[in-house]
Amino acid sequence: MSTSLIFPIAADALPRVAALAYRIWPEAFAGILPADRIPGMLAEIYALETLEADIAERGHQYWLVTHDGRDVGFASAYRADGQVWIKKLYLLAETRGLGLGKALIATARAHFGPELPVALYVNDGNAAAIAFYRAQGFAVEQHVPVQMGPYQFSDYVMVKRA
DSSP: OOOEEEEEEOGGGHHHHHHHHHHHHHHHTBTTBOTTTHHHHHHHHTOHHHHHHHHHTTOOEEEEEEETTEEEEEEEEEEETTEEEEEEEEEOGGGTTSSHHHHHHHHHHHHHOTTSOEEEEEETTOHHHHHHHHHTTOEEEEEEEEEETTEEEEEEEEEEOO
């Protein structure tokens, strides 16, 4: 029998998040982001000092997902402007379809306020993620430019009402 766990983590477990990001991003963003940009983005976004600042300065909560005892995914979220904002939600490809993404969304909402809408940014070229979020009840509310370090993108802001 397979066992999956989702649990909150503190700063001391953030190296596990970074290690997962380095495994997940090249596959998750293949064909969406130029392959030569991914290492630099990972180095910036998943630097331990950046992740630690998410918790210490920006009020983020991180969760780790294990499946059969292995780290397979993570999420981070925070509360702002009367909404729960999911900042990161990533799973290894082989665990997608097990309900873990849906469970991470529910975990973030329960932690920050089940009565609040949940919002997130998703790259406008990430059809698989957009389809997943639509299936979870999210709708596109805005199409916005995003600056991430030296990189410029277009994202959708998707919202799931309470």
